[in-house]
Amino acid sequence: xxxxxxxxxxxxxxxxxxxxxxxxxxxxxxxxxxxxxxxxxxxxxxxxxxxxxxxxxxxxxxxxxxxxxxxxxxxxxxxxxxxxxxxxxxxxxxxxxxxxxxxxxxxxx
Numbered sequence: 001x002x003x004x005x006x007x008x009x010x011x012x013x014x015x016x017x018x019x020x021x022x023x024x025x026x027x028x029x030x031x032x033x034x035x036x037x038x039x040x041x042x043x044x045x046x047x048x049x050x051x052x053x054x055x056x057x058x059x060x061x062x063x064x065x066x067x068x069x070x071x072x073x074x075x076x077x078x079x080x081x082x083x084x085x086x087x088x089x090x091x092x093x094x095x096x097x098x099x100x101x102x103x104x105x106x107x108x109x
Contacts, residue, residue: 016104016105016108019032019101019104019105020032020105020108032102032105032106033102033105033106034085034099034102034103034106038085039076042072042076042081042083042085042099043069043072043073043076044072045083046068046072046075046076046081046083047068047069047071047072048068050068050071050072051068056071056075057075057080057081058071058074058075058078058080079100079103081099082098082099082100083098083099084096084097084098084099085097085098085099085102
């Protein structure tokens with residue numbers, strides 16, 4: 001686990017508070033967590049990348065399989081994927097949220 005200075009810790013806390021406020025109060029994006037459909041889409045997209053020859057972000061020997069879906073699931077579980085979630089609303093508005101930011105927000109809830 002990394003050691004953070006007080007200013008870095010405060011910066012992270014302020015960022016999470018801002019994200020939470022946007023999610024819950026202003027309803028800029030809702031729900032403030034990944035939906036099962038978003039998770040399935042992320043796993044599917046990463047598995048396709050792996051099947052097409054992308055390098056895994058984990059050591060597949062320790063996983064013991066070459067199945068792209070299982071590798072993608074493990075990468076997702078470890079938080080190694082860097083995807084952007086696009087949420088579109090009925091009024092035509094769309095927002096983009098980094099997967100890592102949404103996972104951090106989800107951990108705080």
